[in-house]
Structures are given as C-alpha cells and as structure tokens.
Amino acid sequence: MTVESAAEVPSPAIAPPSRRRSLRGGGPLRGDDFLTLAGFTDVPTATPGTMRPGALRGSARGRDLDSLAHTLFLRIYPVIAVVVLATQIGIAWVNYNDSLRLYTERANLLATLTAQAIARPDWSERPDVYKTQIQALTLDPAFRFVRAWNADGGLVMALGDMPGGRSLELIRASTEITVPDRAKPVGSLTLGLSAEALRGNAEKQAVLALGASLVLMLAFVLTLHANVRRHVLAPLKRLLIAMREVEHKRWSTVELEGAVRASNEIDVISSAFNRMVEGLRTGDEAKQLLTELELAHAKLADANRLVMESIGYARRIQTSVLPDRMALAGAGLDVAVLWEPLHQVGGDYFWLERLDEVSVIVVADCTGHGVPGAFITLIVATALDRILHERGLRSPAEILSALDEMVRAQLRQDGRGSESDDGLDCGLCIWDPAARRLSFAGAGISLTTVTQAGMTRIKGEKRGLGYPRHGSERQGNERFRTETVTLDVAPGDTFYLMTDGITDQMGTTGGQRRLLGHRGVSDILLRSRDEELGPQIKTLETELAAYRGAENRRDDMTLIAFRPTNLA
Amino acid sequence: MDRIQISATDRSPRVDFDFASGRFQLSGESYPEDAAAFFGPLLQSLRTYLAAAASEPIVFEVELAYFNSSSAKALMNLFMPLEDAAGEGRAVTIRWLFTKGDETIAEAGEDFASDFSHARFDLVETSQAEC
Numbered sequence: 209m210t211v212e213s214a215a216e217v218p219s220p221a222i223a224p225p226s227r228r229r230s231l232r233g234g235g236p237l238r239g240d241d242f243l244t245l246a247g248f249t250d251v252p253t254a255t256p257g258t259m260r261p262g263a264l265r266g267s268a269r270g271r272d273l274d275s276l277a278h279t280l281f282l283r284i285y286p287v288i289a290v291v292v293l294a295t296q297i298g299i300a301w302v303n304y305n306d307s308l309r310l311y312t313e314r315a316n317l318l319a320t321l322t323a324q325a326i327a328r329p330d331w332s333e334r335p336d337v338y339k340t341q342i343q344a345l346t347l348d349p350a351f352r353f354v355r356a357w358n359a360d361g362g363l364v365m366a367l368g369d370m371p372g373g374r375s376l377e378l379i380r381a382s383t384e385i386t387v388p389d390r391a392k393p394v395g396s397l398t399l400g401l402s403a404e405a406l407r408g409n410a411e412k413q414a415v416l417a418l419g420a421s422l423v424l425m426l427a428f429v430l431t432l433h434a435n436v437r438r439h440v441l442a443p444l445k446r447l448l449i450a451m452r453e454v455e456h457k458r459w460s461t462v463e464l465e466g467a468v469r470a471s472n473e474i475d476v477i478s479s480a481f482n483r484m485v486e487g488l489r490t491g492d493e494a495k496q497l498l499t500e501l502e503l504a505h506a507k508l509a510d511a512n513r514l515v516m517e518s519i520g521y522a523r524r525i526q527t528s529v530l531p532d533r534m535a536l537a538g539a540g541l542d543v544a545v546l547w548e549p550l551h552q553v554g555g556d557y558f559w560l561e562r563l564d565e566v567s568v569i570v571v572a573d574c575t576g577h578g579v580p581g582a583f584i585t586l587i588v589a590t591a592l593d594r595i596l597h598e599r600g601l602r603s604p605a606e607i608l609s610a611l612d613e614m615v616r617a618q619l620r621q622d623g624r625g626s627e628s629d630d631g632l633d634c635g636l637c638i639w640d641p642a643a644r645r646l647s648f649a650g651a652g653i654s655l656t657t658v659t660q661a662g663m664t665r666i667k668g669e670k671r672g673l674g675y676p677r678h679g680s681e682r683q684g685n686e687r688f689r690t691e692t693v694t695l696d697v698a699p700g701d702t703f704y705l706m707t708d709g710i711t712d713q714m715g716t717t718g719g720q721r722r723l724l725g726h727r728g729v730s731d732i733l734l735r736s737r738d739e740e741l742g743p744q745i746k747t748l749e750t751e752l753a754a755y756r757g758a759e760n761r762r763d764d765m766t767l768i769a770f771r772p773t774n775l776a
Numbered sequence: 777m778d779r780i781q782i783s784a785t786d787r788s789p790r791v792d793f794d795f796a797s798g799r800f801q802l803s804g805e806s807y808p809e810d811a812a813a814f815f816g817p818l819l820q821s822l823r824t825y826l827a828a829a830a831s832e833p834i835v836f837e838v839e840l841a842y843f844n845s846s847s848a849k850a851l852m853n854l855f856m857p858l859e860d861a862a863g864e865g866r867a868v869t870i871r872w873l874f875t876k877g878d879e880t881i882a883e884a885g886e887d888f889a890s891d892f893s894h895a896r897f898d899l900v901e902t903s904q905a906e907c
Contacts, residue, residue: 575846629812629849652845670887675849711880714805714842720903722878723842762807762842 277436281429288428289421296417300410307406308379311350315381318345319399322354323385331385332358332395335365342367345399352378352400356385359394370400377403443474447481459489519552519579526553526582529589535560539567540641540774544741546710546749546767554764555581555632556707557588566602567639569768571653573707574632575674577764584630584674587618604636604649605692612651612673612688621676631674635705637770639697644775646703647694656704656730657695658737663730666693699775702741704733709763710748715755724755741769777825780818788814789840795825798832802851803839803873811846819853826861833867834858839874839902840881848884855888855895862895869896876903 322345326338335356342365345354353368371378379401384393446462453460461482526549533545539562547558555574561567570592574584591614592607601607611634615621619628633652640647648655650668657664669690706729713724729748736747745767752765777795784790789804800822808814836858843851855870862868870892872885882899889897 573845575849633845672845708845712842712844718877720875720877721841722875723880725878725880727879763844 277433292421300413304410311379315379315399315401319381319383323383323397327385327387329387332364350401352402355398357396379403461485523552531560536567542741542771544745544769546745548765550764551578553582556764556766557585569637571705572632572634575630604647605690608649608651609688615674631672633672644697645694646697647692649690649692658702697772702771704769706767709765710767712762713752713755714759798834800836805841806843806847811850815850823857826857835869837871859892859895871898871900873900873902876901
C-alpha cells in the first residue's frame, strides 16, 4: 500500500457514521441528514486523545433519531398484534363452537322428526310409503346422506354417500325409531349434514382478523410515526441544533412555542437546556472578561514594573546629585538629615557644603513631587552650584535672589514665553564658625531654632523663588528680595530647616481631622531636645507616622537638623 | 452660566460654583497630581462670570483641610480676579474656614488675607469634627 492511499483512508473523526438503512433505506430525512443540511459539519481534529469539539454531537448523532419510532414500533407492535390475534381467534372459536352446536341440534331434530314421522311397526316392510318423508331431508342444503335400518339392522333405505370413518366436515345424528307399543325400537336412522359452511365461516373470520391486524398495524405505524415526529423528533432536532450551536459558542436557546408542539417532558428539558445555555453564556462571558482582565492586569503590572524600574533608576540619579550627609563632618557642626520623597524621587532637595571658612546648608521644596519635582531639583542643583562656585556668593539673601533669577531664566519664565508655572521654596543657612554666627534667608521656608530661651520660628519671605511674574503686581514683578537674618549662636542651640511635607501631616486629634502644623512638629522636637540629632530625627519620624495613623503622607519630606559644636 | 458641581475625591476638593446666586465653595483637600488641569477650567469660568456685567454680591467660601503648594498657587489665581472685581466696586467676601487649632490653615488664610485690600476676607474658625 502506498503512502498516498494510506492517507486517503478517512480518519475516524470525519468518517460518516455507518448506519444501516436496510429497513427504511429511502425513507425520510434522518436526524443527522437534517443537521447536515442545516450546515453543521464535524470539526476534524488531528490529535487523538483530546476532547474534540464534536464530542457531544457524536453521541447524539450515532443514534438515529428516526429509529426511535422504529424501536417503539418493534417493541409495542408484536404485543398488540398477538393480543388482537388471540382475541379474534377466541371469538372465532366461540362462534365456531356455537354454530357447531346449532348444526348438531338441527341434525338431531331433523333425525328425530323424520324418525317419528316414519315410526310405524311395519315401516320397514313398506319403504315406498315413507320414502317421501325421508327424501324431504335432501331439501336441506347441508344434507349429505341418510341411512335407515330396520330392527334387525338390515339397511332399508339409503340416500346420498356415507363417507367412511369420521370427518370434521360431517355432522352425524343417529336416532332410534321407536313405536309406543313396543318395547324394542323398530329401527334406526342416521342423518349426515355437511359442516362445510361452518369452515367457510371460520376461514372468512380468520382472514378478517388478519386483515384487521394488518390495517391496525398500518394505522399504528402511521400514527406512531406522525406523533413521534411531531411531538418528539421535531423538538429534539431543534434541541440538537441548539446544542451544536452552543458547542460552537453561539448561544442559541430553544423556543418551542408556535410551530412545534412539544410534549411536556421535552418542554421541561428545553427550559432546562435554555437555563443551561444562559448559565454557560454568562459563565463564558465571565471567563472571557476574566481573561481580558488578567491580560489587562498583566499589561498594567508590566507597565508598572517598567515605570518603577525607571523611577528606581531616577532615584539613583537624584540621590547621587544630593550631597554626602557627612559633607560637614569636621566643620564644627552636628548634622542630621531626613530626606524622604513621597514616590521614590521628589521635589525636595538639600545641599550641604563646606566652602572655605563657612558651611552652607540649603533645603528646597520644588513644586510638584515625583518625577516632575525631581526635574526642578536638578535645575536648582545646577544653579546653586554656579552661584556658590562661579559667582562665589556667600550672602543668603543674595544667593536666593540669584537662585530666583537663574531658575526663572532656566524655565523661561522671564518673559520669553513659557508654560512653566513652577518654582521652589527655599531656606538657606550659612554657618560662620569663626564669628559664631548663623545667617539665614528664606523664601517660603522658615528656620526653627531651639535655644535656651525656647523655640522660635524665623519666617522667610512668603513668596517662593521662580514662577513667572506676569500679571498682578501683588505677586511682585520685580526680582526676589529679602533680608539676611543673622543669629549669634550659643552652645547647644539647635536649628531646623524643613519643608512643608514635614508639617503637613494629616491626622485626627481630639476628634478633629487636621494638619499637625509647625506647632505640632515643634512640640515633638522640644520633647526630644535632649536626644542626639540622629535619634531625635528617628523619634520625629515615628511620631509623625503615629499622628498620621491611617492617613497617607501628602508630600515629600525633608528636614535638616544642625547644631554647632566646639563652641567653648 | 451653568452651576459647576464636582464631587470631592481624596486628592481634589468638592467644588460648588453657583453662579446664579453668587455663592462659590471649595471644601475638602486639594493636592491633585496636576493642579493646573484641575483649577484651570474653574478659573476660566470664574473670569467669564466676572466679565459679565452683574453686580450681585459674591461669597467665596474655602474650607480646605490640606492643600499643596500648587493648589495654593491656583487659589491665589482664583482670588486675584475676585480682588480685582472688588476693586471695581463689587461686594466680594472670601470666607476662609479652618478647623479650631489648625494653625497651618489659619496661617495660610492670614497670608492670603494680606493680599486683599478691597475684598472682605473673613477667617472663620470652625469647631465641628469632620469625621
């Protein structure tokens, strides 16, 4: 066998199911023919062992729907036929017996009447006289024969042929010819009547019974078929079609009202089927939705991972722009830093640097947080670097003015047309250890001091740095100007620069939901004033978290605490 | 003009600009990711409303528990045309509500108040619990 011919052998999945049509070869459409006409074909599947889509169809199709009527017929009809036949035979048997009895009685009566008519003591001597009496018997259509014997047994008269032996078709009636005066009979008479008519009747009845059975069978077959087709097959076919549709995920239900009348059970099945389809449909929809949701979720997770990776990278860049926290070590300052962006990176920025004889401490809060805020911090970092190193400014107020100018120039807020409405709050301190003087200037950020005298807050300018100056003069169309505040420092004095993210902690206190505020933060700092700066900042962080409770943080947080040392 | 009513979210305030009665309200918290996008349309509507020649008194009520610096800028931008309108003779009242003991919001109110010279700016302490 060649390979090609082997390939031509149809696979079992697509081979037409073998059916025997011997009984009803050219009969009406079968259930599956119907379905084929409706456009449904089996889906071939290459991999064995997997559940193929047409698995349901296989079982439904293999059983020819029309064979239901056939089976019903084969099961029910013999019973009915046997009952009908037995009934007919019984009736025929009773009829036959009745007729036979009537015939026998008739034969006996005829024989008795004839015998009485010829009963004379000398009847056998004069047969001519009585012959007419006996001949009258031949008038009976059923007459076959008659024999008359005298007292001695001698045959006196014989009419017709007397068959030998017994015959079913013959009824014999024998009687003795008696005369009242004599004790002994004077002869005997035997009459034979034909029962042929009876047999004819019986035969006719048998034929009738057979015919009735046949007619009954025909009527039964037709009625059964019509009813099964109408009440069972038609709705079943619709169910099958619907099932096949459902197999292909076309959610069709079965409506049996109208053209097809279903029996009650099929109605029940149909409603159950419809409910099942509805359940499958919603289940399938839910499954699809879930799949889509999972897909969307995966995409989101992917996107989120990308963004988080990107922001993680951005954080590395931002932290590398920030100064070493030990930058002022050896400059006669204890410094502790809290820098905590809300989202990995942020708009808060700080700078620590020792420049010749002085130390610079800067805290800035740029507009926005997250990545947008971080962009501004880079501009601020660059500008500050140029101000401190190229221009060599050392006055806090001058530094802030210069910063304002440079940020506005960088963001094109100085009238060259810009969409930027950004800026920053900034607090800047310069510590001169030789003079034991701390100078401060602020724009939107204040300096909090804790001294022997207690806690004070030196507010900077209200207005921030940057921001375009168009519009109202109230916003100040002119350059940023402020005064430097100079403080004489005593041993133990501690200073704090903080962004508003530190003070703007939302929490509930005394049943009121409000911000912690500067006073709240100051209270915490005062309570922990005896701690070293590092631990004190840890304490502050913990207390801030406790105040927030379930609330989220609102902003980036930055706080720099510093305390001049070696002030003998 | 159609009344503007926006429900509060956890990051943006409830807005109720009832132009017909001249009552404006902002309440809740305000720290949207993009403050300009949130407040821009409000500012536009307010400007349009003020440009129309009407003279009924205006009451602008702000009751914010928290706002970030971008929102502060946006509030300033909302207040400027109101002050201008007051300067032109319109009766404008700003009611700045703050919870008792909330010095941050009170201070911010004071800062804003100092910018007004024509409009009336009331600092109103409230004591009812929000929750």
